[in-house]
Amino acid sequence: MSDQETELKFLRDQIDSIDQQIHALLNDRARCAQSVAEVKERYQGDREAVFYRPEREAQVLRRVMQRNDGPLADHEVARLFREIMSVCLALEKPMHVAFLGPEGTFTQQAASKHFGHSAHCIPFSTNDEVFREVESGGAHYGVVPIESSSEGVVTHTLDLFKRFNLKICGEVELRIHHHVLRAAEEGLDNITRIYLPQQTLSQCRSWLDTHFLAAERILVSSNAEAARMAIQHGTEAVAIASDLVADLYQLNIVARNIDDQSDNSTRYLIIGDQDVGESGHDKTSILVTVPDKAGALYELLQHFHQHKISLTGIETRPASPESPHSVFYIDFEGHAANQHIQNVLQELQSDTVELKLLGSYPVAVL
Known part of the structure; x- marks a missing residue:
């Protein structure tokens, strides 16, 4: 055995040993999760036990990233723990x-x-x-x-x-991230049809104008539908869609990341019927209905300014065509359990026709 083979065998034996330890610890964690479920069921009585705790998971992921010292990137380690928690939660419910x-x-x-x-x-x-x-x-x-x-x-x-x-x-x-998906193995030649949704077209228009100005663009309802249509219409057709669609429909990615803006992102909300506890880095969302008059928004914002609460988003929505009111959707930093947030909500409630607390929840970690 050469020196290289000897060194590699030693390192591979180390990896095997570490894998065995990781495996044992994963099963220990899973058994602990099962015990958590048993305790919750025992003390819930007639109420349905709550197994998913968003604030708890956010805290765990933040600690994972804070204590990480490499060489794995923080977000990669957090992603691994996200899957570990997902598997363990599935054992509970x-x-x-x-x-x-x-x-x-x-x-x-x-x-x-x-x-x-x-x-x-x-x-x-x-x-x-x-x-x-x-x-x-x-x-x-x-x-x-x-x-x-x-x-x-x-x-x-x-x-x-x-x-x-x-x-x-x-x-x-x-x-x-949008990609060009094709049934053919490679290349951008001989493409005559492009299937994509309207929103995808608006996000990739400049790239398409540069590379496929002559190809017919056919709008469909979704990126998945684009993939189905591209498969049906042969090798001269392509779909503009994601990695997930490429995997689901077994299409080849022949051009990657064709978005006009490299930092294009979308924010999604998780909706449910539970109140979420404090995680330490939270956001609150409300719907506020006020009389439709000059200065209504200014009067609302004054409360946040006086209490030094930072807004993260605000949007105006009409109450109804006949209503004399306006509706504001407002996101701001902090949790409704905090006293200074409660003070603001109480002030808003006294000044508005209606205030609907949509929820307090952890700021996105991943």
Whole structure:
């Protein structure tokens, strides 16, 4: 055996030993998770036990990143622990998560990123159906888009919070990357048709104008539908979609990251029916209905300014065509359990027609 082979054997033996220790610790963690479930069931009485604690998971992931000293990157270590927690949570109680489908959408990627791949993710055709499924108890949680860095706020999602009595339990941010998918093995030659949704077209228009100005662009309902159409129409057709769609439909990625903005991202909300405790780095969302008059927004914002609370988002929505009121959706830093946040909410409640607390939840970790 050469010197190189001797050294490699020593290192591989070390890896095997470490793997064995990791495996044993993973099973220890899983058994501990099962014990947690047993304790919760024992003390819940007639109430349904709550197994998923968003604030607890956010705290665990933050500690993972804080104590990490490499060589693995912080976010990679956190991603691994995300999956470990997902598997262990499934032993306690499998999570059913509704998302805006069809299968292969970026919303599904966001759901898997937040809950891990051991959660059962179920596609629905509209955001309305996602809200309805969660409110009826058919799913524990739902994942819906709320804001795109390129397209702005998804106003339809905001309007659903007026119709449904659900709470925001978390948020997840997803970096959006579009690729050219093709049944042929490689290359960008002889492409005559491009299938893609309208939103994808708006995010990749400059790249497409540069590379495929003459190709026909056919708008479809989703990136998954684009993949199906590209498969049906042969090797001269391509779809613009994600890695997940490429895997689901076994298409080849012939050009990667064709987005016009390299930092394109979308924020998603996790909706459910539970109040979420403090994690130490939280955000609160509210809907405020006020008389439609000059200076109404200024009067609202004065309360946040006086208490030195930073806003992270604000959007105006009409109450209804006939209503003399305006509705503001407001995100701000802090948790509703904090006294200074409670003071602001009380002041707002006395000044407005209606205040609806949508939830306090951990700021996205991954």
